[in-house]
Amino acid sequence: MNRAGAMTNEEAMAWVIRTRDPAFTDWDGFTVWLESDPANAEAYDVLMAADADLDAIIPPEPVAMPVPANDVGVPQRRPLRWIGGGAIAAALVAAVSVGMMNRADIYTVTTRPGETRSIALDDGTRIEVNGGTRLRLDRNDTRFAALDSGEAAFTVRHDAADPFRVTVGKAVFEDAGTVFNIVHTAGAVRIGVSEGEVIYNPGAEAISLPAGRGLTDDAQGLRVMDVAPAAVASWRQGRLVYANAAVSDISDDIGRSLGIALRTTPGARAMRFTGTIRLDRDPARFFAGAAPLMGLSAVRQGDTWLLKEGDGPQS
The missing domain is CATH 2.60.120.1440 (Jelly Rolls)
Structure with a gap:
């Protein structure tokens, strides 16, 4: 792990310990830290995935000793269990063998291309x-x-x-x-x-x-x-609507919506398009209409389609 990654893990462990404390109130500061770098949220989620094991890893607070009558003040509680930080950090890292985002409250929705x-x-x-x-x-x-x-x-x-x-x-x-x-x-x-x-x-x-x-x-x-x-979210109606859009972006949209592997030549990527493209689950039929509309041609290469300059015949 590089130095930046180690620093992120240290900060994440500090936030895990702080947010587990019932007296924690700095939610604004916590949110700012989470949103400052995607790696922060990932590190925090990984550590929190082991939340159920933390009580077994981190020793409980010691019972405060009575204060002699002639002493002034009250005993100070240890700050948020951040004692023996190196040992606790090592225990935490050792315990976190589960994948990111296994927390019960956080869940991930994934779709395949075309789904x-x-x-x-x-x-x-x-x-x-x-x-x-x-x-x-x-x-x-x-x-x-x-x-x-x-x-x-x-x-x-x-x-x-x-x-x-x-x-x-x-x-x-x-x-x-x-x-x-x-x-x-x-x-x-x-x-x-x-x-x-x-x-x-x-x-x-x-x-x-x-x-x-x-x-x-x-x-x-x-x-x-x-x-x-x-035109916003027009993919929901089976069409893609553009105003002076780069073909590089359009090709990404087509691949995502139809679930096909699509490449573009440098010249095609630099071109721009204004208009509406109707989506069709049949790639050959789709490109037969869409490619000439964009002033391009589409060539099938195995399981991949190539968009290139010129509106020649599709293959």
Whole structure:
């Protein structure tokens, strides 16, 4: 483990011990730490997965000795069991052999490329999950979701006193009575809002995204743009709607929605497209219509399809 990883584990263990204490109140500070780096939440979840074993690992508090009558003050309680930190840390690490996210309250929803799911939360919120997606939810907090990868559409029941938040990498999206769609890939985060309003990073940039607005954060930076509300999460209606979108993003969307392996040539990736693409589960039929529409051609190469420049015949 590198130095950064060791430091993250040390911080996570400190937070595990603190949050287990009944007197703990610094939830705001804990939230800031969790959201500052995805690795923090992962390390904390791994340690908390062994929560049931901690009492057997960490020795109980010693009984306080009586204070002689002529002594001033009261005996000081040991701070949050953070005694013999090295030994306890070693015991914790040794005990945590289970995988990340095995906590009973946190669960993960995953879909294969081409598969979709619909999730109804107890608070009235509905989440529709597109293919190739990994989403984390909390049974004890229906106002939380973490989109680790893929795409999901959220129809949120608004509660001003308890806003729904979606963490996406280091970003946080907070609803204000909203229908929105988020895409999270290795290199980018995209959101489009069709109803209500979303706040991007309320504790930092606090960018307001009302209906008809979208945001992209990728290698080119952070950008806000107009979007057609009807185009947001259009994959649910079997179509993909774009306005000057990069073919690199479109190819990701196609692969996720249809469950096919898709590559693009550098020239094709750099092209842009405006229009509507109808989804079809038959790849040959789909590309026969979609590729020429984008000014491209599609070539089948075994189990993979290649999108390239030119609108020649499909094969």
